[in-house]
Amino acid sequence: MFIRRATLNDVEGLIDIRKKQLIDEGITADQGIDDQLRQFFMDKIESDDLIQWLAEEQGEIVATSAIVFYQFPPTYTNVSGVKGYITNIYTKPTHRGKGFGTKMLDLAVNEAKERGVHKLWLGASALGRSVYLRYGFEETDEWLELNVPK
Structure with missing residues (x-):
């Protein structure tokens, strides 16, 4: 197994893996998201706000992980304000x-x-929840979510 950091040359493969992940989690839609994913990966990799790893066997991607860094207002417990969102595992x-x-x-x-x-922080799928809990992540009541109507 060979693990490496993804580059802009990997964007099309990242799009494919992300869609497979969403389908495995039961999330599908009639509309395509390739253009939006392409723009996201290109922007975030280029800015170094997204670090994505690829595990390959015989040139085939078998596992991935990523962290996206976001800037929030500083707090007393997080003076930099930077938080990491674990995604694309x-x-x-x-x-x-x-x-x-x-x-x-x-x-x-x-x-x-x-x-x-x-x-x-991360959003855990049913497939990954036990991995994250064993690792030490804790479920919290810190976040509320609102889906604003289009």
């Missing part, structure tokens, strides 16, 4: 249960540590 079905998810999560958490970012 995906392992191909043929490779699940072998520790890939935890290994890929380590990469994202270590990137946050290297940048001095100590506040991380």
